[in-house]
């Protein structure tokens with residue numbers, strides 16, 4: 158299903174006058190507004206192929222209807238999002254949930270929708286029906302060499318799929334760990350994981366990056382083999398310059414200072430990318446910015462400051478991805494909300510007067526420092542984000558337009574009510 162540009166524009170017309178007023182009001186006091194708008198236009202967030210259907214919990218899964226039945230339909234769904242917000246120009250695939258049978262035609266379809274392929278993700282946390290060895294007791298960390306070998310080979314297979322599609326990074330998230338004290342020899346399991354990652358690393362083309370994703374708990378509840386940013390950083394450092402840490406916002410213990418983690422990883426040149434989501438208790442995979450938008454802003458503040466300090470390109474030098482699971486919302490509406498929240502936090506961070514903030518810090522003016530951050534955070538930047546979309550032919554109000562065009566209803570007509578997308 159394609160969303161025609163003219164239909165989006167027709168619906169934009171109804172909100173254009175009010176948008177202009179709001180935009181002039183906010184942009185009037187921002188001297189570098191054109192630069193900010195351009196940065197917002199350039200900034201693209203990859204959509205996970207596994208979050209386009211209903212997720213679920215161990216208690217149940219409630220289908221939302223019209224879920225994509227195959228990779229082609231997943232690409233179409235991301236195309237819909239990108240048509241509406243012009244900021245979702247990439248898709249991140251999870252293998253084997255999304256094996257591209259014919260890479261060239263999949264690539265051509267994605268190009269039609271203006272999409273690129275972001276990081277490919279491997280899966281050694283579930284057993285597949287045709288698999289020789291089981292991952293019940295881990296993959297790269299496993300005491301049995303045959304299991305480790307199978308996990309390495311799977312990752313190399315994923316890299317091959319990625320190369321065929323034009324991806325340039327591999328995200329490795331391991332569910333490895335232990336659920337009971339005594340189950341694992343921590344040192345041995347670290348060494349096995351490192352050995353495996355080294356083999357996978359060696360199979361990556363020179364221009365590729367490996368993102369080592371960490372997570373504090375789940376599915377293992379006593380220890381995780383890559384449990385925090387320190388462990389991920391250790392692996393990434395030992396592996397070499399193509400290996401980086403990936404920060405999934407939901408993978409920390411409660412109240413972790415994620416912005417500080419981000420700042421230090423950036424300083425060391427070891428921050429690779431993000432899985433954006435939000436959470437209240439753990440890895441809740443909720444809509445970005447739905448629980449703690451101030452934290453998201455503070456993270457972006459560190460990102461902008463840290464990337465500028467290293468002369469990095471905001472749009473291309475880190476991997477920007479969403480990782481979400483949708484239990485009760487229409488996934489496409491939720492993803493539109495998530496991307497919007499990311500763009501808002503980014504725009505607010507671009508408003509922070511870094512020089513003035515540094516001056517306040519130098520004089521220990523704590524009050525002023527807080528004022529500067531909150532001045533940016535409390536600015537309603539939504540008209541700036543909308544203006545960037547408008548300039549690129551997107552919708553002024555993506556969720557509203559999605560509903561006005563009866564997108565979900567049409568997807569249900571096309572695909573049926575009882576379809577199930579692959580993913581968690």
Ligand code: PSV
Pocket residue numbers: 207278330370372405432440480581
């Ligand atoms: C694990 O919780 C994770 O965050 C990893 O990124 C996986 O690839 C993804 O979720 C699977 O849904």
Ligand code: MN
Pocket residue numbers: 330370405432480
């Ligand atoms: Mn993740």
